Each structure stands twice: as C-alpha cells, then as structure tokens.
Amino acid sequence: MKNAIAIAKKELNIYFATPIAYVMFTLFVVIGSYFFLRLLGSYEQASLMYMRFNSPEMMNRLNFQDAIFRNLFGNLGVILIFIIPFLTMRLVAEEKRQKTMELLYTTPITPGEIVWGKYLAAILILVCTLALTLLYPVLVQLVAKDQTGVEWRSIFLGYAGLFLLGAAYMALGLFISALTESQVVAALITFVVLLMTWIIGWTAQETEGSMREVVTYLSSVSHLDSFSRGTLDLKDLVYFLSICALGLFATHRAIEAHRWS
Amino acid sequence: MIEVEHLVKSYRELKAVDDVSFQVQSGEILGFLGPNGAGKTTTMRILTGVLPPTSGKAKVCGFDVFENPIEVKKRIGYLPENPPVYTDMTARAYLRFVASIKGVPRKARESEIERVATKTSCTQFLHRVIGNLSKGQRQRVGLAQALLGDPEVLILDEPTVGLDPAQIIEVRELIKSLAGKHTIVLSTHILPEVTAICQKALIIAQGRVVAYDTLEGLQRAHAGAVTADGSPGPMPSLEEIFLKLTSL
Numbered sequence: 001m002k003n004a005i006a007i008a009k010k011e012l013n014i015y016f017a018t019p020i021a022y023v024m025f026t027l028f029v030v031i032g033s034y035f036f037l038r039l040l041g042s043y044e045q046a047s048l049m050y051m052r053f054n055s056p057e058m059m060n061r062l063n064f065q066d067a068i069f070r071n072l073f074g075n076l077g078v079i080l081i082f083i084i085p086f087l088t089m090r091l092v093a094e095e096k097r098q099k100t101m102e103l104l105y106t107t108p109i110t111p112g113e114i115v116w117g118k119y120l121a122a123i124l125i126l127v128c129t130l131a132l133t134l135l136y137p138v139l140v141q142l143v144a145k146d147q148t149g150v151e152w153r154s155i156f157l158g159y160a161g162l163f164l165l166g167a168a169y170m171a172l173g174l175f176i177s178a179l180t181e182s183q184v185v186a187a188l189i190t191f192v193v194l195l196m197t198w199i200i201g202w203t204a205q206e207t208e209g210s211m212r213e214v215v216t217y218l219s220s221v222s223h224l225d226s227f228s229r230g231t232l233d234l235k236d237l238v239y240f241l242s243i244c245a246l247g248l249f250a251t252h253r254a255i256e257a258h259r260w261s
Numbered sequence: 262m263i264e265v266e267h268l269v270k271s272y273r274e275l276k277a278v279d280d281v282s283f284q285v286q287s288g289e290i291l292g293f294l295g296p297n298g299a300g301k302t303t304t305m306r307i308l309t310g311v312l313p314p315t316s317g318k319a320k321v322c323g324f325d326v327f328e329n330p331i332e333v334k335k336r337i338g339y340l341p342e343n344p345p346v347y348t349d350m351t352a353r354a355y356l357r358f359v360a361s362i363k364g365v366p367r368k369a370r371e372s373e374i375e376r377v378a379t380k381t382s383c384t385q386f387l388h389r390v391i392g393n394l395s396k397g398q399r400q401r402v403g404l405a406q407a408l409l410g411d412p413e414v415l416i417l418d419e420p421t422v423g424l425d426p427a428q429i430i431e432v433r434e435l436i437k438s439l440a441g442k443h444t445i446v447l448s449t450h451i452l453p454e455v456t457a458i459c460q461k462a463l464i465i466a467q468g469r470v471v472a473y474d475t476l477e478g479l480q481r482a483h484a485g486a487v488t489a490d491g492s493p494g495p496m497p498s499l500e501e502i503f504l505k506l507t508s509l
Contacts, residue, residue, distance in 0.1 A: 006361040010347070013358075017349045017390075103345035103406070106309040107362045108334040260313060 003109040007117025008124070011091070015125055020090070024083045028076075029132050035075040036136045039068045064140055065154045065230055073158040073228035076133060077221050080166050081194040087125055088173025089187035091118045092251070096181045096258065111255045115174070115248055122170040130162055154230025161227020164240035165220060169194055171247025178254035194220075262287045262414060262444040263308065268317035270303050277303045279468035280317070285461075287413075288441045292459030293448040296507050300468040301448040302342060305416050308446070309339045321414055335364065338412040340420055344403025348392035352383060352402050355391060356409065363410040377405040380435060382428075396423035404432065408439075415445045421454065433458055452499045462499070466507040 015021040046067065050058040095101045104114055137155045144150070172193060177186040201219025204212055216222055223240065226233040263285040270278040278300040285291045295301050306312040308319055310330040318325065324332040347355055356374045365373050378384045381401045386394060391402060400423045407415060420436070421429045437458050439445060449455060455462055455476070462479060464472040472479060476499065483502045497505075 003362050006358060009361075010350070010354075010358045013354055014347060014349045098345070098348065099341065099343050100345040100347055102306075102311055102339075102341050103359070104362070105311045106334055106337065106339040106341075107359070108331045108364060109362050110331070259311065 001113075003113040004117040004120060007104075007109070007114060008120040011118055011121030012124060014090070015087075015121065020086060021125060021128075024086055025129060025132060028079055028083055028129050031079050032072075032076055032133050032136075036068070036072055039071055040140075043067045064144070064150045068140065069137065069150070069155060069158055070225075070228045072136065073162055074221065074224060076130075076162055077165050077224045078198060080162070080169055081191070081198055083129070084126075084166065084169040084173055084194065085187040085190035088122060088170055088177050088190060089183040090177070091122065091174050092178040092255065093180050093183050093186045097183075101258070105259060111252055111259075114255060115252050119171065119174055119248060119251075122174060123167060126163065126166040126170060130159060130166065134159075151230065157230050157232060158228040160232075161224045161236070164227075164237070164244075165224050168220065168240045168243035168247070171244045171251070175247045175251045175254060178251045178258070197221075262289075262322060263291075263446065264318075264320040265304075265308070266318045268304065268307060268319055269315045270300075270307060270312065271315045276468050278307070278314075281465065281468070281470050283463050283470065283473055285444055285446060287444055289461060290436065290440045290445045290447060290459045292455035292462040293446055293465075294450065294452070294455060294462055294503060295448075295465040296450070299465045299507075301465065302418055304465075305339070305418050305446065305448060306341075309337055309416055310334055336413045338407035338409070338415045340403050340407040340415075340417045342418045342422075344399050345406070346391045346399055346402055349390065351388055351390050352394070353387040355402065356387075356405060359406045360409050365410050373409060373411075377408040380408060381405040382431065397425060397428055400424055401428070401432075404435075413443060415439065415443050417445065417447045419449055420447065421449070421451065452503055456499050464503060464506050471506040472502070
C-alpha cells in the first residue's frame with residue numbers, strides 16, 4: 001500500500017509538471033460551462049413561458065434537478081469520453097517507452113502495487129476534474145435563494161454516477177495504455193473504445209426485444225441516467241464496478257505479460 | 262554473494278544466454294565483458310529479476326531470483342543501459358520517489374539523497390528537470406538512483422557511457438571506493454576500465470562464457486610461448502585476449 005501511494009504521488013507529480021492535466025481541466029470546464037449555460041437559458045425560457053400562461057401546475061413541476069442537472073450530468077459524462085483518453089494515455093505506455101518500467105521491476109514493488117498506484121492517481125485527477133464543476137450547483141443555489149434551491153442529495157448522487165463512469169473509463173484507459181509503447185496509439189484506441197460504449201446506445205432505438213436490452217445494458221452513458229435522476233440503481237452500480245475491476249485485472253495481466261516477453 | 266548456475270535464456274530459437282555460470286564473492290568487482298549483443302544485458306536483467314530465465318538458477322545474497330524476487334530486489338541497486346529517469350520530474354523529486362519505493366524510511370530519505378548526490382556529484386543540478394539535463398548528468402542521476410538505500414549488490418550496465426573523461430575517472434574512483442562494502446557486477450566494453458577497477462573478468466560471446474578468471478590468471482593463460490632462453494613469453498593485454506576470444 002505504501003508503494004502504491006508512492007507511485008500515485010509520482011504520477012500526480014508528472015500530471016501537474018506537464019500541461020496535460022491543466023489543459024484537460026480547462027477543456028472540461030469550458031465545454032461543461034457551455035452546456036450549463038444553455039440548459040440554464042432554456043430553464044429560464046420555460047419558466048417565463050409558464051408564468052405567461054399562468055399555469056402554477058407546470059411551474060411546480062419545473063425543478064432544477066430535472067430541467068438542468070439531469071441533462072448536464074449526461075453531457076458531462078459524454079465530455080469525459082473526450083478527455084479521459086488524454087489523461088490515461090501516458091500512464092503505462094510512457095514508462096515502457098522511456099524504459100523506466102525496468103526501474104519499477106528492479107525495486108521491491110509488485111505489479112499489483114504499480115497498477116493500484118497508477119489507478120489511484122488517475123482517480124484523484126478525475127475527482128479534481130469533477131470538483132471543478134461543483135461551481136454550477138453552487139451558482140444555482142446562490143441565485144435561487146428565494147426558491148427551494150437545488151436538491152443536494154440528488155446532485156451528489158449525480159456526481160457519484162459521474163465519478164463511477166469516469167472511474168470505469170479510467171480503468172479501460174489504463175489497460176489500453178499498458179498494451180502499447182506509444183501514447184498516441186493508447187489515446188486513440190481508448191477514445192475509440194469509449195466512444196463505442198456511448199454510440200452503441202444509439203442503436204437501442206432501432207433494435208427490439210432482448211437485443212435492445214443487451215445494447216442498452218452495454219451503453220455506458222445510459223447507466224448514468226438513474227444516478228442523475230437522483231436515484232441509486234444497484235444494476236448500474238454493478239455495471240460500473242465490474243468494468244473497473246475488469247480493467248484493473250487486465251492491466252495487471254498486461255504488465256505481467258510485458259515482463260515475460 | 263551472487264551465484265549463477267547454467268543460466269539459459271532463449272527467445273524462440275535464439276539463445277541469448279547459453280549455459281552461463283559464475284560466482285561473485287562478497288566485496289568483489291566483476292567485470293562483465295563481451296561484444297554487443299553477447300548477452301551481457303540479458304544476464305543482468307535476469308539477475309535483477311526483470312526477466313525470468315528459461316532455465317538455470319541465479320541466486321543473490323542467498324535468495325533465488327525467481328522464487329524470492331522481492332527479497333533479491335531489496336538488496337540490489339541496478340543501473341540499466343539507459344538511465345531509467347522520468348524526464349518530466351526534477352532530479353530531487355525523482356530520487357525521492359526511488360527512495361520511497363526502495364523502502365528508505367521517510368526520515369532518512371533527504372539525508373540519503375544528499376549522500377548519493379554528493380557521491381555522484383549531482384548536487385548542483387538536483388533542482389533541475391531531468392529532461393533538461395545532459396546525457397552525462399542523467400547517467401549520474403541514474404547512478405545515484407542505484408546507490409539509494411545502500412544496497413549490498415550493485416549491478417551496473419555500462420556506467421560510464423556518455424560521461425566526459427574527467428567524469429569517467431570520477432565514476433571509476435567511485436566504483437572502486439564502493440568495493441569491499443558492496444559486491445559489484447559491471448558490464449562494459451571499455452577494456453581499460455576493467456583493468457582499472459575489476460579483480461575478475463567474465464568474457465562472454467554469443468551467450469556463452471569464453472573466459473572467467475582473475476585478470477592475472479587470464480594474462481597468464483594467454484601468455485605467449487616460452488622463449489628459447491627459458492623466460493616466459495610477453496604478457497598479452499586484456500584487449501588482445503578479448504579480441505582473440507570473441508572473434509570466433
């Protein structure tokens with residue numbers, strides 16, 4: 001465990017010594033803010049419209065969670081597909097290219113500790129990325145003082161969902177990074193794989209029966225929806241956790257295999 | 262200290278290391294010689310637990326490299342051919358990281374870094390990012406990394422590559438001063454280096470051991486024929502022996 005923390009510290013040191021983490025943070029916040037502002041705009045329009053038609057029933061139904069955050073979390077989940085490949089590409093590939101893997105192999109640490117350390121660093125970067133967007137609910141809360149404000153419980157469940165989605169993506173990215181010596185190849189393949197897990201959900205509308213269920217289950221972003229609605233579905237939790245476990249296990253294997261080759 | 266018995270490493274048909282056996286006593290410096298691609302690096306990588314051998318045994322400090330790799334790695338300092346440095350980190354952050362994964366206690370870390378940096382004369386550039394250092398400076402950071410934690414066994418793969426003449430002498434003096442306390446295996450193809458610092462030499466070619474003896478023993482074995490008046494023939498230089506043995 002101590003060794004894993006040492007590895008994680010080193011990874012974080014490199015993340016922040018190079019521009020990559022800052023660039024991805026900026027990208028995430030800029031694109032995220034764009035979606036947030038648009039959703040806020042449409043919320044405003046809707047509330048104005050309901051007021052004009054004087055329909056208190058509709059006004060009651062309008063709430064921040066459904067009108068803004070549920071969609072926002074879905075959007076943020078999709079943006080993660082675009083930034084996570086760049087956050088995981090370096091993790092193992094660069095160690096192989098620079099031959100620093102040899103250093104790790106000749107010091108008394110196990111491949112398991114290498115994997116955990118690297119994953120821990122990736123998770124902390126993910127937490128930083130998501131924490132930056134906490135500004136949105138805080139802003140809404142500040143502006144909506146006189147109303148009931150945001151439902152923090154649902155917001156945090158939404159973040160938990162985003163975190164799990166990101167953690168699953170990170171695990172896949174880490175594994176793909178362990179397969180190659182080239183950061184570019186790692187980023188590209190990770191991006192394609194993550195994109196596939198999103199796109200596959202689109203076909204759900206065109207398929208029927210059990211096929212539809214399978215496709216929906218495979219689609220990563222669809223599992224986010226229960227969280228962003230403010231509910232906790234065990235099925236979705238299992239989905240994310242099993243992808244994390246699979247990714248980490250495969251990374252462990254890949255690192256062991258690299259040593260034997 | 263180091264015992265290697267019938268070590269074989271094959272990659273499909275290619276035998277990179279073919280039945281290599283040798284022993285290094287505690288405190289000795291073994292010069293590991295051979296032309297490029299002879300299997301020096303492969304042998305060293307097996308000794309340090311990076312690569313598993315195809316067959317044969319290697320023991321370091323009484324621990325089998327294959328069965329007890331963690332115990333072996335605790336006692337080894339290894340400098341690979343290319344210093345394994347993270348180019349995005351400063352030299353100090355890098356050494357701090359290596360010290361922590363080598364299990365140097367937190368309190369002793371800074372003083373340990375100072376110690377190895379002084380020995381390898383890295384102190385002036387500890388604060389700099391490794392990517393901006395010269396080849397020789399990186400090599401010295403790599404050497405400092407191998408010395409961290411004061412391991413009993415040092416395995417150095419061409420430690421003087423990329424250094425300028427003054428630094429080469431410095432590093433040789435350093436290695437000499439480490440002998441006695443540490444057991445050292447040093448690979449090189451700079452022959453005067455072996456004459457300058459090693460007690461024993463192991464010459465391998467195409468994966469096989471072609472000579473393994475003390476330097477004097479090697480010279481005696483390859484001395485010219487006894488001349489007519491009964492005096493021994495001229496002593497060959499290590500270079501002559503090396504060329505004779507490896508030009509198979």
